[in-house]
Amino acid sequence: MILKGENIIKQYHHDGGLISALDHVSFTVGKGDFVTVTGPSGSGKSTLLLSLFGLIRLTSGTVIFDGKRIDDISDRHLADIRKNSVGYILQSFALIPYLTTIQNVMIPLALRKIPAKEQSKRASEILDYVGLTDRMHHLPRELSAGQQQRVAIARSIVHRPQIIMADEPTGNLDPTLSLEILDFLQKINRENKITIMMVTHSPVAAEYGTMKLHLKEGKIIKT
Amino acid sequence: MTISKLVLIELWKRKSQLITGLLAITLGIAVIVAIQSVAIVSEQNVARNLDNLGANILVLPQAASIDDYYTCDIDAPTLPMDYVERILNSTIAGVDNMSPKLTRRVEVDNQSVVLTGILPKSEIASKPLWQSSGLLGAQLTTACTPGKSAIKSHGLEDEKLKRKAIDTLYIDDCLAGSQVAKKLKLSASGRIKIMGKEFKVVKILPETGTVDDDRIFANLKDVQALLKLENQVSAIEIMGCCNAISEGLLGQLRNILPDTRITTIGQIVSTQIETNQLMKKISLVMLIIIFFVGGISIGNYIWANVNERKREIGVLRMMGAGRSTIYKMFLLKALILGIAGGILGFLIGTLAGVVLGPYLAGIIVKPVYLYLLWSVLFSVAISLTGSLIPASLAANFDPYSNLQED
Known part of the structure; x- marks a missing residue:
């Protein structure tokens, strides 16, 4: 087991009332699993993904990561966990527009204060791995959508995380590119034994999961 | 790549914004340096005149x-x-x-x-x-x-x-x-x-x-x-x-x-010293105005920059940057702006004093290099003071809501 959620509740105040985005969600993810989280819009998929490592604070519930409880630790410690053990991939790629491909990939290493030479070496290797060696010094706007998402993937794995949290990584891509990215994520999962938790709308993408969670109105209705 | 390098790249890629941000503080420092450069020569002229007259x-x-x-x-x-x-x-x-x-x-x-x-x-x-x-x-x-x-x-x-x-x-x-x-x-x-x-x-x-x-x-x-x-x-x-x-x-x-x-010797002492004192007073007033105008201007620039980069802040937080990293990132930017504003202000002010001194005050003005140190220190102080609040707000942004901004 690498990640476990127990009775996770996330409630928002809205128009004087309480809305439950996550309602007593419990699950267990094993090391090396490829978890897909599906469900209709507003079912709480992204909220679940972003709340597990503190990007959204939970109302209640327990989160255990790598054997340690992390739902009650400080922002600083959660940031340290994200920095060292988690990689994120978002639908909108979330690249920094004024940095080149290789500079974007080096950011997680810079945050860990890895020496510049080592950063450059590791970023180059990862960009070679995702097939972007010839685009290392391009700005994001000079890349296609598929290439930008591959940069985001490279950035999410460059610091060798234990788990990748992907929020609709193919949402902005056409079907062909989507399959390319999904195949790539599967390759990372299989070759590097990195656990992946991926939120998706797509039934095709959901089929890549070795474990499937389906959410509806904040509750897991199928695993 | 380091956080400092990230700040420098961002500054360089947004040069036009950088110039706008620097304008108020640079011009303010330049005016003070120009006035002070003329005032110091004027004071020395008074001293020389009194020396030539002997007892006063x-x-x-x-x-x-x-x-x-x-x-x-x-x-x-x-x-x-x-x-x-x-x-x-x-x-x-x-x-x-x-x-x-x-x-x-x-x-x-x-x-x-x-x-x-x-x-x-x-x-x-x-x-x-x-x-x-x-x-x-x-x-x-x-x-x-x-x-x-x-x-x-x-x-x-x-x-x-x-x-x-x-x-x-x-x-x-x-x-x-x-x-x-x-x-x-x-x-x-x-x-x-x-x-x-x-x-x-x-x-x-x-x-x-x-x-x-x-x-x-x-x-x-x-x-x-x-x-x-x-x-x-x-x-x-x-x-x-x-x-x-x-x-x-x-x-x-x-x-x-x-x-x-x-x-x-009333005439010399009263008129020339009064003129020098007036220049000192003008400098002081300018100093106070520039402290506020420059501070607000830099603060406003940093705040606009923070808003423009909300998503980037969210991405950095997502990747594990702590609040203090974000805070330091914007203060570092303010520090660089302060140093640049101080140096530019000194250069422009000194140039103005050297060029305009002979025409406006009939005196030859030469650069006072000590003013470079004061210009930079003052400019950095204004810049950091003005940026404290925006930097603090940036550090405390909710990363999730900023990740949603597109």
């Missing part, structure tokens, strides 16, 4: 008339010579030199001449034309002459700045002004009889165009004995530090010599 403060008995600064010691009532000691023993700063003198009109060969008793070693021979008289001794210590570096940097290496005292004037010796020498047909090494006592004329002074041309100078002891006014003087000339005069030296002297009249 006159202590007279209460009953003396001061209609004319240069002749008011003639036939004036007297005051005790102990007053010199009283000033010397006080803690008043800014008194560079004192020369007590006793002056009376006397008849010589049926002609009226002015006899002035002076003390060698203390009598200031600073009038430019006296410099060539061969009477000069050691240089007097001055309290407010600009430092060597300042003099050099402003081209004030003027011999007239070196105030010297008349070295020797023995008993029975005298010096004659050019006009009185002509009138009495005196020559150097000649003799003159004053009130029955014979003096040797050791020097005919060069023409100065002042009342000194009509004077005969003898040793103060001789003149006091001759006039039967032992330990009495008619005036004490003081060479006062220019800045000390503007800061209240006259008032301090009046406090310790309450029964005297103390006057100064």
